Amino acid sequence: MKGFYSRKLHSLLGVIPLGFFILEHMITNFSAVEGGSQGFKDSVALLNSLPLVIVLEIFGIWLPLLYHGVYGMYIAFQAKPNNTRFKNERNLRYLLQRITGVLVFAFVIWHLYETRLQVALGNVTHEELGGVMHDIVMNPVFFILYLIGVISAAFHFSNGLWSFLVSWGITVGPRAQRVSSYICMTMFAIVAVLFTWSLFAFRGVEFQAEGTALLETIRVFVG
Amino acid sequence: MATADTKLTAKKVKFVVTRQDDPKSASYTEEFELDYRPGMNVISALMEIQRNPVNLKGENTSAVCWESNCLEEVCGACSMTINGKPRQACAALIDNLEQPIRVEPMRTFPVVRDLVIDRSRMFSALKRVKAWIPIDGTYDLGPGPRMAEKKRQWAYELSKCMTCGVCLEACPNVNEKTDFMGPAAISQVRLFNAHPTGEMNAEERLEALMEEGGIEGCGNSQNCVRACPKGIPLTTSIAEMNKATSKHMFKRWLGV
Ligand code: HEM
Ligand code: SF4
Ligand code: FES
Numbered sequence: 517m518k519g520f521y522s523r524k525l526h527s528l529l530g531v532i533p534l535g536f537f538i539l540e541h542m543i544t545n546f547s548a549v550e551g552g553s554q555g556f557k558d559s560v561a562l563l564n565s566l567p568l569v570i571v572l573e574i575f576g577i578w579l580p581l582l583y584h585g586v587y588g589m590y591i592a593f594q595a596k597p598n599n600t601r602f603k604n605e606r607n608l609r610y611l612l613q614r615i616t617g618v619l620v621f622a623f624v625i626w627h628l629y630e631t632r633l634q635v636a637l638g639n640v641t642h643e644e645l646g647g648v649m650h651d652i653v654m655n656p657v658f659f660i661l662y663l664i665g666v667i668s669a670a671f672h673f674s675n676g677l678w679s680f681l682v683s684w685g686i687t688v689g690p691r692a693q694r695v696s697s698y699i700c701m702t703m704f705a706i707v708a709v710l711f712t713w714s715l716f717a718f719r720g721v722e723f724q725a726e727g728t729a730l731l732e733t734i735r736v737f738v739g
Numbered sequence: 740m741a742t743a744d745t746k747l748t749a750k751k752v753k754f755v756v757t758r759q760d761d762p763k764s765a766s767y768t769e770e771f772e773l774d775y776r777p778g779m780n781v782i783s784a785l786m787e788i789q790r791n792p793v794n795l796k797g798e799n800t801s802a803v804c805w806e807s808n809c810l811e812e813v814c815g816a817c818s819m820t821i822n823g824k825p826r827q828a829c830a831a832l833i834d835n836l837e838q839p840i841r842v843e844p845m846r847t848f849p850v851v852r853d854l855v856i857d858r859s860r861m862f863s864a865l866k867r868v869k870a871w872i873p874i875d876g877t878y879d880l881g882p883g884p885r886m887a888e889k890k891r892q893w894a895y896e897l898s899k900c901m902t903c904g905v906c907l908e909a910c911p912n913v914n915e916k917t918d919f920m921g922p923a924a925i926s927q928v929r930l931f932n933a934h935p936t937g938e939m940n941a942e943e944r945l946e947a948l949m950e951e952g953g954i955e956g957c958g959n960s961q962n963c964v965r966a967c968p969k970g971i972p973l974t975t976s977i978a979e980m981n982k983a984t985s986k987h988m989f990k991r992w993l994g995v
Contacts (some may be wrong), residue, residue, distance in 0.1 A: 518949070519953070520953060520955045520988075521988075524955070524988070593916075594912070595912060595914075596911050596912075596914035596916065598909070601823050602960075602966070604961070604962070604965060607911070610959060610960035613958075679958075679959045682977075682981065683957075683959070683981055684985050685979065685980075685981040685985055687978065688978040688979055689975050689978075690972075690975065693974070
């Protein structure tokens with residue numbers, strides 16, 4: 517496909533559907549803060565009760581993520597950053613957009629492997645995911661890696677939205693681009709805080725019940 | 740004795756010049772020290788070296804090659820990297836520069852020799868996007884539509900581009916891994932598409948921007964607009980052309 521159209525598609529998919537998905541994911545996770553273990557379970561159940569959920573997943577998440585991610589890696593490595601010579605905030609955000617893209621790429625693969633893939637393989641059920649998350653975030657190294665992952669994703673999406681608005685000619689002049697910078701960076705702060713908050717919530721003991729407790733039982737049986 | 744004293748205390752200017760003997764050979768640096776003269780700039784210093792090509796070690800060397808024409812920052816020929824910043828050497832006053840003054844070619848472009856670079860890619864980009872207004876016919880086409888004075892003044896700002904290459908040097912997406920044409924030509928499409936006669940070929944220019952290496956190569960680092968010596972609103976031009984090409988894409992698909 518010609519560069520122009522493939523790049524436009526990359527840009528579009530970053531916001532629709534991936535941008536919507538990340539916001540949805542943020543809200544679902546936040547139910548762990550608001551409603552604890554049961555609240556999170558209810559949210560997951562609500563999502564899974566959507567009609568044609570697998571079709572929504574394939575066309576709303578997997579395929580767009582695959583396209584945007586792979587093409588994004590290609591774009592990221594085509595850059596020749598010059599931030600030491602040109603020190604301005606937009607150039608820094610240009611670099612961070614690429615670095616966070618690469619980090620999110622790695623993070624998403626790992627996170628999917630631990631969660632959705634294990635569900636698909638039948639090793640865990642959707643109801644047990646809260647417990648799986650609890651086990652992950654109780655490990656201090658994994659917790660830090662998850663923090664880096666969610667903050668990177670929050671930045672990549674928010675700054676990406678700013679750049680999307682320029683790429684489609686929606687914010688044209690310097691003032692429009694400055695105002696949208698403020699809005700998008702505020703959004704970064706909010707999305708990052710909410711995701712982080714949820715990660716802390718997953719450390720709560722009530723999530724232990726499913727995850728660790730399950731493992732403990734297995735250990736007892738094996739031992 | 741008085742003259743000897745002044746000689747001893749005479750202010751000196753030190754240069755570190757990145758040199759290269761031919762397009763394929765490796766680059767190296769050579770240092771020069773010149774007597775300070777009030778009002779001197781990088782070009783006059785290079786002329787001084789040309790008159791007396793002796794380096795800091797006192798060795799005879801070849802004169803440093805560079806390009807320049809207008810000497811008043813309107814032709815763009817003398818662009819080079821001075822203390823890390825791409826700019827016009829003729830407008831780079833020694834008084835305003837930190838020493839030693841590091842002078843390098845703008846390496847985004849192929850180096851011909853020393854500070855001389857080949858900016859052909861910019862001229863091919865201008866040809867690709869048809870950055871001109873076709874007015875020739877087999878008969879007299881008559882006078883074109885008039886341009887409002889206010890618009891003319893606005894367009895004049897965009898027309899100041901001297902194809903100097905500074906914006907390409909500043910762009911992290913213009914490099915050997917990509918074929919991005921750079922900001923200058925995109926802004927020229929905006930200029931020629933705004934002209935009442937040029938507008939008649941607007942779609943051709945937009946389609947040229949939608950070809951490989953066109954407008955999609957922009958990654959919004961926005962270095963170009965900060966680096967342009969002519970203060971051309973390059974990022975506004977790019978966003979405006981993003982809008983025009985996006986519209987054109989939908990128009991072509993939907994056939995309206
Ligand atoms: C999976 C790994 C990912 C990689 C490697 C990646 C890479 C990139 C890169 C390099 C860009 C810069 C394009 C440019 O400015 O020219 C970009 C833009 C963008 N990305 Fe991602 N991305 C990834 C995931 C995501 C996700 C999950 C989202 C949604 C939440 C997202 C949303 C965006 C948006 C909105 C843009 C802006 C599009 C534009 O500038 O027009 N990306 N991505
Ligand atoms: S737009 Fe400015 S920086 Fe770029 S070539 Fe023209 S004058 Fe030089
Ligand atoms: S010689 Fe023309 S811009 Fe410097």
